[in-house]
Amino acid sequence: MTSEDNQEHYLVSRMPFQQAGAAEVLRAAQKDKGFLDHLKSCLSEIVQRSAGTKVWLDIHKHAEILCEFIYYCLTTLCLHQTLGEEYTGVLQVDHSKRKLPHTFKRVTMVILQCFGPEVIRRLLSKLEDSTRSGKLSGYLRPDLKNIILHQMPTLKYSLTLLHRIHLASFYFTGAFYHISKRITGIKYVLVREWFGDTSASKSFQILGLVLLTHILLTTVYTAYSHFFIKSSSESTQSSTKCFVESKKQCPLCLDERKHSSVTPCGHLFCWQCIQECLQTCQQCPLCRHSALPSQVVPLLNYD
Incomplete structure (x- = not known):
């Protein structure tokens, strides 16, 4: 019997498990981030001492993503708990809470968590650069090109807003701290039920309500600034002010x-x-x- 079979047999025999709360999931994520930051710091010191600071500045983005990917390959993909999950006594399960996540779901989750933000950033940057440089002139009408450039900040803000709403939802439900886990449906259960902190759920719900209020007020203010303050200021500026040098x-x-x-x-x-x-x-x-x-x-x- 394989390790995966043993763990699934253990899950079925011990069910139902209590779903992990926001406190345990958040603490596990913080522990993993702290350990990853330590690994990245050690890698940075090794590269800078052996190859110089300039080399590290050139490769540090890729090196840090690769470091995070290797960490989750050695833990999540190998059916082991991460250090943060082991510290708080939580375990990844599928939507039924009776089985470990399927291999395809685990691989998808790790790829999205490690490479997703960088891929989105590069795609948006590529779209903006191509539109500005005229590489898409043969495919886009001039008015559509101007619309894309004008709405690019709104698109970037929308992604930030989506992440905040996702975080507020996590504070209310205690599930899916990472968007990658929400997409794949991977949840957490408590292996040691007595380790859970049920008293913290109300506090996190209040925190989620505060975050939703902040999102609403920020969105209203941003919309007001965009449609009223900015439009009125643009009408008073000369057309020579429309172009901003890249260095500024x-x-x-x-x-x-x-x-x-x-x-x-x-x-x-x-x-x-x-x-x-x-x-x-x-x-x-x-x-x-x-x-x-x-x-x-x-x-x-x-x-």
């Missing part, structure tokens, strides 16, 4: 940078744009390098 452009809002600020990895953004972005995901939007809001440095008198 914020990668998030695509307008001229306001209050230029730099992340630890050296990328420049508007102060407000990068602060709002890091509230959702504490990584640089361009290279996925770890970045905290407190690590962003505002630049004075920077052109």
Whole structure:
């Protein structure tokens, strides 16, 4: 009998298991992130000492993604708990909560979790660059090209908004902390029921309500700024202001940078744009390098 058969027999014989709550799932994810950050830090030190800082800056995005992929290959894909899952006593199961996730689901989940954000970022960047450079001129009408460029910030914000709504849903239900697990239907159950913290569910539901309120207010303010404040300001500007040099452009809002600020990895953004972005995901939007809001440095008198 294989290891997978043994674990599935154990699941069936012990069912029903209690579904893991938001506290256990979140703690497991935090533990895994902390361990991955340590692995990435060790890899960074090894590469920089052996090949130099320049080489690491050139490959660090790919190296960090590869490091994360190897970690989940050695754990999830091999039917082992990750260190975070083992620490909190949770186990991945399929939607029935009676069997381990099928191999195809586990592979899909790992690929989406490791490569999904980078693939989406590259596709959006490729679409924007191709539209701006005129490579799609033979396929797009000029008015459609302008619409795509004009709506690109809205599309990027929509992805951020989708992630926040997903996070609020997790706070309410305690399931699917990662979007990759929501897509594949992989849930968590408690292996040690006495280890669960049922008292924390109300607190997380309140947190989810606060997050939904913040999403609503932010969306209303963004829509108001886009349709009223921005349109009125654009009508007073001359047509020569429509073009923004790439070196002065914020990668998030695509307008001229306001209050230029730099992340630890050296990328420049508007102060407000990068602060709002890091509230959702504490990584640089361009290279996925770890970045905290407190690590962003505002630049004075920077052109």
